[in-house]
Amino acid sequence: MELKARAPGKIILAGEHAVVHGSTAVAASVNLYTYVTLRFPTSDENDDSLKIQLKDMDLEFSWPIGRLEEGLPGFTSPVSSTPKSCLPESLKLIAALVEEKNIPEAKIGLAAGISAFLWLYVCIHGYKSATVIVTSELPLGSGLGSSAAICVALSATFLALSNSVNLDLSHQGWLSFSESELELVNKWAFEGEKIIHGKPSGIDNTVSTYGNMIKFRLGELTRLESTVPLKMLITNTKVGRNTKALVAGVAERTNRHPDAMASVFTAVDFISKELAELIQSPAADDLAITEKEEKLEELMEMNQGLLQSMGVSHASIETVLRTTLKYKLASKLTGAGGGGCVLTLLPTLLSHTVVDKVMAELETCGFQCLIAEIGGKGLEICFEGSS
Amino acid sequence: MELKARAPGKIILAGEHAVVHGSTAVAASVNLYTYVTLRFPTSDENDDSLKIQLKDMDLEFSWPIGRLEEGLPGFTSPVSSTPKSCLPESLKLIAALVEEKNIPEAKIGLAAGISAFLWLYVCIHGYKSATVIVTSELPLGSGLGSSAAICVALSATFLALSNSVNLDLSHQGWLSFSESELELVNKWAFEGEKIIHGKPSGIDNTVSTYGNMIKFRLGELTRLESTVPLKMLITNTKVGRNTKALVAGVAERTNRHPDAMASVFTAVDFISKELAELIQSPAADDLAITEKEEKLEELMEMNQGLLQSMGVSHASIETVLRTTLKYKLASKLTGAGGGGCVLTLLPTLLSHTVVDKVMAELETCGFQCLIAEIGGKGLEICFEGSS
Structure with missing residues (x-):
């Protein structure tokens, strides 16, 4: 049995940082995905291990099933239907299993990601042999939600082949989960995120x-239905950040x-709310879409x-702003x-020539440019051969 | 009799645009001056005209006194002690006198400036022969208050040699006016500004x-006593602006x-008030000055x-920001x-090397860099030979 899940990355459309101080924020998915393939060995294969292949990094790690049973005992009857938090004692055991693999230190966050993988897998499938392959279109650690996308895709493939989820295995192409199944995947993914980020x-x-x-505010999440197909240029400055230090800087x-900062946060709150209304209001025609895009651009600015x-800006961000401002x-x-x-919002009526020029200019600065559609589908799954 | 006045330019330290919507703003003088020299012909000179020389533009305009009496009649008993508004009918007569001079159209605002000169002079001195020489360290039309500095320096020289002001003519070097004399100069200068700008x-x-x-808010001006010697780099992008269109853009x-914009204006109001308090609070030592400078930098950011x-930003402004941000x-x-x-604030402890580097980089972009001390003296006058 082999299947593949894909889970999208995310962007924050409005409200980052201010959300920490009580303002509303709006996040959206991007059509840049992390893919996870799960394969159980066939009965004639003689593979008695759990293996993860990180294709983009050209890395592979595997643990003999016996080593897992010994190093992380107690998962003989896995509990896939109830998402389970990884307690400190389990995390310690997992850390020992991960340490054995001499993970390159330069790959920041990799050890934590592998820990999340081991936890999710063993909770859902116990000590069963399998090969898991991860590839991603999302740049790692650049704020596009790559770690969450991995956790969601891992949880989805693991749950899809468990008893907790009922899927039509004969379906051709990408298939969505039901509402309740999505809820389950989301909860498991959150457990994985906790291992990676502490307090996501x-x-x-x-x-x-x-x-x-x-839309989210003070921990409360509201799903929105976007009526506008939005396209964004995502420029990865490749400048690494210390999120904690940035959040602390805003607090200081x-x-x-x-007084001044409270007004700044209030302004952001109004912007996020306006943006949420805007993307949910019906857009009748091209003209209406252009108008919406103009309003959205103004709110972004x-x-x-x-x-x-x-x-929380940075010289590299200023460079991107200055460059795109030249093209209005x-x-x-x-x-x-x-x-x-x-x-950078790419309006529907913007010519490809302009997009090419902007991208060329940004790439000359050493930045990575990605074009993404915003607000598209979430997690999907497909059974091998059907996609 | 010959004398010279110098009047400084200004910068807005905080609150521009928001002030139109009810927020507080703070302005300061800069030690870049406009100089006006006034000379009455001696009895043995046979010059029967009013002459203005604009040294920086290499331009000179003059009117025979007879032409002034005919073209702008009724100033036989000048009223220098009561500032007088230029009514539309007088403005029309002045416009005719100015039009005769074929002022180059490319010199925007020049005709209006000459009109203000004629009005101030004739109101204060009637039909008396004189030569007025104007030079300026302030770039014209770049928002540094060059037109107001001209009006102030013109009014000051005209009033200094009238009966309304009592000055010690034997004083050596630059001399200040008394409070009441400054008030009079300011009122006359405002009449000149009205001719140039309509509703200054x-x-x-x-x-x-x-x-x-x-500090000013809703038309109310409060003078502040700065306790910190501040130095700024003023970068003139040389990009011309349409102030009216920018103000209208913010209103739209x-x-x-x-809601969002009201919060933005409130935030600016708090920033201006904080800045005004900061520059008035006593600074005991270098450390305290550095701390103040850091706070000021934060408020500016x-x-x-x-x-x-x-x-109301612009690509050229972004370029300056990005460049100075590189040097923190x-x-x-x-x-x-x-x-x-x-x-750009130049902190007291900043090395000259850094300043030179920043300036060189900005000048490479085609910008003009000026270093100015902020919050210094206002109008001063000196009698020829004494400075």
């Missing part, structure tokens, strides 16, 4: 699972200038200014800032 | 007259997003972000935006 917000895995867009600035006033395109940083990725 | 705010002439800094954005969210220097646009000038 749950936004990344929710967007990756359900796709489309979500808020301590120093409480306003949000970017407010992010700059929070102090609106941009904003997405996620933590301080580098990372910048969004 | 009165901020530029007030800062140029009194120097130091002023406010109509489209009233916040204000700049908010200006960007109002949509804080910048903000000053005035209308959309080009114009950008301020």
